[in-house]
Amino acid sequence: MPEKDSRRERIFKVAEELRKKSSVRDKGFRVVITGKGGAGKTTLTAFLSKLFKRDGFNVLAVDEDPQVNLPYALGIPPETKIIPVSRNIDYVEEKTGARPGEAWGVMLSLNPDVSDVVDRFGLRTDDGINMLIMGSVIQAATGCLCPENALLDAIVRYISLRKGEIILMDTQAGVEHFGRALAKGFSQAIIITEPSFNSFQVAVNSLQLSRELGIPHVYLAINKVRSSKEEEKIKRIAGKSLNSFDKVFSLPYDEIVLETEPDVTPILEKNSPYSKEVLRIKEALKKHMEE
Numbered sequence: 702m703p704e705k706d707s708r709r710e711r712i713f714k715v716a717e718e719l720r721k722k723s724s725v726r727d728k729g730f731r732v733v734i735t736g737k738g739g740a741g742k743t744t745l746t747a748f749l750s751k752l753f754k755r756d757g758f759n760v761l762a763v764d765e766d767p768q769v770n771l772p773y774a775l776g777i778p779p780e781t782k783i784i785p786v787s788r789n790i791d792y793v794e795e796k797t798g799a800r801p802g803e804a805w806g807v808m809l810s811l812n813p814d815v816s817d818v819v820d821r822f823g824l825r826t827d828d829g830i831n832m833l834i835m836g837s838v839i840q841a842a843t844g845c846l847c848p849e850n851a852l853l854d855a856i857v858r859y860i861s862l863r864k865g866e867i868i869l870m871d872t873q874a875g876v877e878h879f880g881r882a883l884a885k886g887f888s889q890a891i892i893i894t895e896p897s898f899n900s901f902q903v904a905v906n907s908l909q910l911s912r913e914l915g916i917p918h919v920y921l922a923i924n925k926v927r928s929s930k931e932e933e934k935i936k937r938i939a940g941k942s943l944n945s946f947d948k949v950f951s952l953p954y955d956e957i958v959l960e961t962e963p964d965v966t967p968i969l970e971k972n973s974p975y976s977k978e979v980l981r982i983k984e985a986l987k988k989h990m991e992e
């Protein structure tokens with residue numbers, strides 16, 4: 702009976718699509734976004750988070766910057782006060798055994814179980830992006846074994862074990878303060894630079910650190926490019942080091958980004974030059990999806 706057959710076919714088709722969709726949702730990867738101050742890390746992290754969410758993925762956006770900008774870039778109203786996990790003194794003590802500033806002479810738990818961190822402190826945007834606002838305490842050079850740092854290290858280690866999610870981590874400049882924990886879990890890094898000598902020097906340092914940590918895929922995103930002349934200039938400055946990146950993207954300077962900041966949500970609706978190039982970055986990241 703042809704009518705019955707075609708109905709069955711339709712049901713199979715729908716079931717197959719649902720299966721495909723759910724298997725896509727079970728996949729994920731972790732990417733760290735780094736670069737010089739003001740280069741465009743937060744904007745890019747937020748925009749990529751929105752794009753992956755729109756594609757049906759589970760997204761966890763992690764903010765490691767003590768300035769806490771990412772939630773507002775994701776559309777949380779600017780008047781909302783957010784306290785990073787590392788500033789939650791009771792949680793720090795509960796997990797590490799010491800309160801911030803009181804670690805001397807106390808046995809610190811360096812490997813606490815923080816698997817409850819997203820459930821207890823995760824926030825959610827209206828469009829369903831999970832956020833974890835970690836905050837950050839020290840720079841690597843000080844090598845401080847303070848309780849907040851023990852907690853943050855444990856959180857990064859825990860994040861690297863979560864499955865079935867796309868995790869995008871916005872950072873303050875450099876990646877050194879994360880130590881080896883990043884190497885185990887984060888398989889991709891986007892280093893973002895403005896088309897200037899100083900900004901690119903930071904990008905080269907970040908590249909070196911990412912390679913030392915063993916992050917397999919490292920991309921360069923040249924941001925706020927106003928003209929082909931500017932792009933040529935930065936490529937000239939970069940010289941051969943450009944070949945050390947797995948891919949190089951060029952994101953145009955885009956008035957729409959500035960007009961709508963800090964919230965990137967309105968850019969989603971616009972087919973702007975910036976969003977077109979970010980779509981290319983998204984596709985590059987998706988090539989290294991983990992089961």
Ligand SMILES: Nc1ncnc2c1ncn2[C@@H]1O[C@H](COP(=O)(O)OP(=O)(O)OP(=O)(O)O)[C@@H](O)[C@H]1O
Pocket residue numbers: 736737738739740741742743744745766768770873874924925926952953954955956958959962975
């Ligand atoms: N392609 C672009 N075109 C125009 N403006 C941009 C572009 N990318 C980012 N911006 C603007 O540049 C400013 C800095 O961007 P953003 O906050 O994303 O940088 P950041 O690297 O996270 O800075 P910080 O180091 O302070 O955290 C913001 O006002 C943002 O709107």
Ligand SMILES: [Mg+2]
Pocket residue numbers: 742743744766770871
């Ligand atoms: Mg930022």
